[in-house]
Amino acid sequence: MENRLETLRLKIDRLIKEKQPERDSYFFVHLYGVSQFCALLALKRNLNAELAATCGMLHDIYPVLSGSYENHGIKGAEQAEKILKTMNLYDDDEISIISSAISRHSDKNIIQGPYDEILKDGDVMSHCLYNPGFPINEKEIERYKNILNELGCKENTNM
Numbered sequence: 001m002e003n004r005l006e007t008l009r010l011k012i013d014r015l016i017k018e019k020q021p022e023r024d025s026y027f028f029v030h031l032y033g034v035s036q037f038c039a040l041l042a043l044k045r046n047l048n049a050e051l052a053a054t055c056g057m058l059h060d061i062y063p064v065l066s067g068s069y070e071n072h073g074i075k076g077a078e079q080a081e082k083i084l085k086t087m088n089l090y091d092d093d094e095i096s097i098i099s100s101a102i103s104r105h106s107d108k109n110i111i112q113g114p115y116d117e118i119l120k121d122g123d124v125m126s127h128c129l130y131n132p133g134f135p136i137n138e139k140e141i142e143r144y145k146n147i148l149n150e151l152g153c154k155e156n157t158n159m
Helices: 004-019 021-044 049-058 061-066 072-087 092-104 114-129 138-150
Strands: none
Touching: 004 021, 004 049, 004 061, 004 072, 021 049, 021 061, 021 114, 049 072, 049 092, 049 114, 061 072, 072 092, 092 114, 114 138
């Protein structure tokens, strides 16, 4: 049986190398980091870790393909849907969950569906833990505190 997540990662790796070679290390670190944080949070929340990790791997696909972050959630959801349908490894319900999460991942001040929230939280964890010595974005502090509390961690002093 084919491992869907690894097949997807290989595809994304190729796209990053082809479309964003000058920023490849950023995209590799961020997409893999968000994917892993999403898997961890899915396990904690009793959801599907593979599906959550898939959301994380694809959440910034629009900037990978276009170099732009303008309206990247909505545009990225469309790109992710095309990629997943082409791969023919995900069913329509899974593609809908993934696309929804990607389209909403920038709306961090709104509470939405469980996979939407996992992706938002995974993205925040990646931003905040990339370098724990960096100050935390003010828009992400409250969500970050809530995640740390959920995981039983002490608050970072850079808030």
